[in-house]
Amino acid sequence: MIRLILAIAVLFTLYWAYKRWLKLPPEKRKNAIIQGLIYTALGFCIIAIFTGRLHWFGAILGGALALARFSMRAFFGSLSVFKFLGRSSIFSNPVFKTPFVEVQVNLQNGNISGQIISGLYEGTAINTLTTEQLKELEHYYQERDKRSYYLVRVLQQRAGQQFTQDNNYASVGDPSVEEAQQILGLSKGANKKDIIKAHRSLMQKLHPDRGGNDYLASRVNIAKEILLKHLE
Numbered sequence: 001m002i003r004l005i006l007a008i009a010v011l012f013t014l015y016w017a018y019k020r021w022l023k024l025p026p027e028k029r030k031n032a033i034i035q036g037l038i039y040t041a042l043g044f045c046i047i048a049i050f051t052g053r054l055h056w057f058g059a060i061l062g063g064a065l066a067l068a069r070f071s072m073r074a075f076f077g078s079l080s081v082f083k084f085l086g087r088s089s090i091f092s093n094p095v096f097k098t099p100f101v102e103v104q105v106n107l108q109n110g111n112i113s114g115q116i117i118s119g120l121y122e123g124t125a126i127n128t129l130t131t132e133q134l135k136e137l138e139h140y141y142q143e144r145d146k147r148s149y150y151l152v153r154v155l156q157q158r159a160g161q162q163f164t165q166d167n168n169y170a171s172v173g174d175p176s177v178e179e180a181q182q183i184l185g186l187s188k189g190a191n192k193k194d195i196i197k198a199h200r201s202l203m204q205k206l207h208p209d210r211g212g213n214d215y216l217a218s219r220v221n222i223a224k225e226i227l228l229k230h231l232e
Contacts, residue, residue, distance in 0.1 A: 092185040094202055096219060100141060100148040101126070103155075105216070107185070110205055112158060119144075126155055134159065146172040150215045157213060169218045177230050180223035192231055199224040 017036055096103045103114040103126065114126045120140050121133060129137070134156050141149040150172065153161075175183060181190065184198040202220045206212035 092187070094185045094220070095182040096147075096151060096216065097179065097182060098145055098147040098151065100145055101151050103151050105202075105205065107201065107205060110211075112155065129155070131156075131159060131161075134161075154213050154215060169215055174222055174226060175219070177226060180226040180230075183219055183223040184227065186227070190227065192228065195224055195227045195231075 020032075093107055094105050096105075097117075100117060100119045101114065102117050103112055105112055112126070116122055116124045116126065116137075120137060121129065134152055137152045138149060138156065141152060150169065181187065184190075184195065184202065186194055186198055190198075199220060203217060204210060206216045206220060208214045208217060
C-alpha cells in the first residue's frame with residue numbers, strides 16, 4: 001500500500017513538474033532539468049533511507065554533494081550577473097521609433113515587432129498588418145514622415161516585397177541622443193566599449209550582406225557616430 005501511494009505521488013510530481021517546465025522560456029529549460037534531476041536524486045535518497053536500502057550517512061553525503069554542485073553553479077552564474085551590475089550593457093533589443101511607428105528587432109531570432117502609435121491604423125500591431133495595409137501606409141507616410149516610410153518598407157521587405165536600393169537615407173535626418181540609445185539598445189551612461197559592442201552585435205543581424213536591411217543598418221551606423229560624439 002505504501003509503495004502504491006509513493007508511486008502515485010511520484011507520478012503526480014512528475015506530471016506537475018512537466019507542466020511547469022512547458023511554461024518556462026526555452027533558455028531556462030536546461031537549468032530546470034538539472035535542478036529537477038538533483039531534487040529527484042535527493043528524493044530517492046530519502047526514500048532509500050526510510051526503506052532501509054541506504055545508510056543514512058551515505059544519503060546525507062550524496063545529498064550534500066548534489067546540493068554543493070547546484071550551489072556552485074548558482075554562485076558562479078550569479079557572478080556573471082553581478083559583473084554587469086552598475087554599468088550599461090546590451091540588455092535591450094533595439095527600437096526604431098518615429099512619431100507614427102515603433103519597431104523593435106529581437107536580437108535572438110531577428111524577428112521584428114511593434115505597433116502603429118499614431119495616424120492611420122493607430123494602435124495596430126505591425127505583425128497583423130496585411131500586404132495591402134502596408135502598401136497603404138507606405139503611401140500615407142511617403143510625404144508625411146520619411147523615417148516611418150522607410151520603416152514600412154522594411155516591413156514590406158520582410159513580407160517578401162522587393163525594392164530597388166535607396167541610398168537617400170540622409171534626408172530623414174539624424175536621430176537624437178536618446179533615439180540613438182534606443183536604436184543601439186543602450187541605456188544612459190553607456191561607455192565607448194558598450195557602444196562599439198552594441199553596434200557590432202546589431203550589424204551582425206541587420207547588415208544587408210547578412211540578410212538584413214540597408215536602412216536599418218544605416219540608422220545603426222549613424223546612432224553609433226552620434227553616441228561616440230556625445231561622449232566626447
